Amino acid sequence: MKSTTTIRDQVTAYLSNQGLSINQFAISSGINSGTLSRVIKDRQPIAMNHLERITRGMGLQEDYFYSLYVDECFHHSAPTWRRLRPFLMRSAALGRLDCVEQVVLNLLENLVYAPMLFEVAEGLFEQGLWHAAALLYENVSTSEKYQNSERLAVCQYRLFRIGLGDDQSSNLRVAILFECFIDRLNEADQLDGLKDLLDVYYSLQKWSKVNELAEKMLQLATLRYNLQLRSKRKPDNERLPSSPLYLYILRSHLFLSSVCMEYGDYKSAIERVSLYTDVSWIQETNDEAKRILAQFKEWGRANIYLYRLLDGQLEVLNDYVEFISTQPDEIFTAMYNIVKSANRYNWNVDHILERFSSYIPYRTYNSEFGEYNQQVMADKHTRFLAELAAYYLHNKYYEKFTNVLLNLESSAKINNESIAITCVDLFEQYRYTAGEEEMEKYKLLIRTARNSKATAF
Template sequence: MSIHQFSGQSGINSGTLSRILSGQQPIAMNHLERITKAMDLPEDHFYSLYVDECFYFSSPNWRRLRPFLVRSAELGRLDCVEQVVQNLLENLVYAPMLFEVAEGLFREGLWQAAELLYKNVSVSEKYQNSERLALCQYRLFRIAIGDDQTKNLQAAHLFECYLDRLDEADQLDGLKHLGHVYGSMNRWHKMDEIAEKMQQLATIRYNLQRQSDRRESNEKKTEKPLYFYILYAQLIRSAVCKELGDYNSALDWVSLYMDGSWIQEDNEEVKRTMAQFQEWGTANRLLYQVLGGQHESLPEYVEYISHRPDEIFIALYNIILSANRYDWNVDYILERFASYIPYRKYSTEFGEYNRQIMLDQHTKFLAELAAYYLHDNRKEGIKFILQSLESSARINNESNVIKCVDLFGQHRNQADEEENQQYKVQIGVYL
């Protein structure tokens, strides 16, 4: 095919095409895309060669490399992303530019590629006490959080060292995410410490904002309004008191987060936020009475949550806890809400419940459900032990594995041959 013919097929000027072929002009990213398309090849067919083109046959050019980095990330060519980053960071002047690309990829949900950039930029910044280094570590913490609790805890410990170097807006969001990790690990005192710090920081910032007639235009914004973090910290501290069995203190915190009279703003977002916290508070007041052994509050609690589908699983978990603690029969409640027992996602006004916390609660719920049925020597309890073991292995929850092993040992005589075999397989998976 002549240059003229290929020019028509690719849409590239024949003079430009001639200079590219003779090595007189570097190949721009849009030229590469057109050439590849005209040859009817996959878009990333020449990407590995293009890395060589950018570094070994011409000088690095950010106008070419930036779009190439982004498109490599979009197509999952992490090998090309890694090669470009390694070559560019031989000159540290590119670190801020790579960081900005990483931020864009992070916002777009391209977290694997963003992780490569953040890790490499972190290495280039490791001897500096910079906010950019802290931000890299914050993003790496967010990316690292998954279903494995042990890895989540390691990521939290690593990030916490950098927390105070962040802008206060990022600190608040970082504290929120740290609180979720420690909550999913049942580190209640650590969770309370994080919530207290969040409450103090958000209160100081909110009071300063109220005293100022206008916000600085360059002031970094938090994910949520500042009053949300104050209320959310109070909600967390209430939950910690509940987990520690201090229901009176938990109720005191409920009263605080249900009261939004101090909030200066008056708009629809404030109304939605307060409606959600008041709904949580109403449910939690009844819940804490149930957990405290007040059986007479159970029907009212059940009726309240029956109209709020996204609250039903959390309610079931706490009802089973109470039933096992006080020897209640709640069969009628389990039958009524049987469709909410399998794991599913739950949403609120502010988005989905934290996945790690919900997976942890669902794993423990299955173990409590097993204990509930086995208390009356009902064979279906064995099934829930096996389900809880499987979930425990998936999220690496050692304490729940131990609980399941104890339960199975006590009621092994109720398991048939197939269930005994499943039990051995599940234990083998965990070990």
């Protein structure tokens, strides 16, 4: 059958080989016999539902004719959106990105289809079919004539979201590409875009950028929230951000407090805690607001302990430990900061590491707002392994030497060069304590990292 060139040729050959009449196949396939006759005789285009029934009737895999159907839609009949839209959606669902790309490239010869393809991309994005959606967003972006177009900005926002993964270098690239489009978004999308960018730059420890974007999100969210309070009713069809406006304000203050912490300004960090825990200005009193405000108050209490701990106030350690012991989703972050402080101030925290040893392996954590950002947690876990390895070796627990290798492996996985360099430096300092097995694994990891770096370029 594959020697023929059109779907009609193959259907005709099938009927002949099986000794079937058009009426018989019409009954078995569920297509009206008159319609089937016109389709086979090339007097009527093949609709998508006809294609599905013909394929099923012939006992073939669902996407068997998909490559030929692209020709059917563009070269054997005039392209119509009624046929192409369902074909695009089904091709995406079946992973036939080759067909998606062929249809998109053909359609965009006429730019009138760009808005329609954008709407399909949005639908695919919502369904989680991100690879197919990315193809559409990329091509719609290329076809966009106006650089200040909101549709172009939305395409870039979606491509940014799709492009995020474990590789921190790649995350930085897609963040930089998207950032220059954020001001062209609708204000509701701007808030979500700023939140997503903040998560990426936070995971990359780009603190000046976190500070800049948090201030920007704070200003925009505060303006919109004040307008919302003054307005008697919502404008019709107003686009809303994914979260309540007050949440963006609280998150901004939380980010800004964290920046103070990272710069070592613990006094300012503590002062900023009240900005996201003293919430008398929030007008909402529903259950969602109560849950959100309770979460921020909990974070505020934990962070005051944390900032004092990082400032070297050993007397708060036991209180901090007892507090986080009742908050399972906060234990890992607390352990990271406890070990970090122990290394800075030469404390012994063996009893804490033993108590919470089950939280050392990587896992996902949740808050009132769902699962913690994957990039942030992957980076934090890698940094924790670096601090833990340093703690063990500085305290002469040489049997824990494998922690250095685990950290090196983790940093290579997320392509975090600065942590990898820290691991190499730590390994070389304590090389004399490494066994033969550790030496071989170290050489293998270094070789793998070099090969990955060479491949990237």
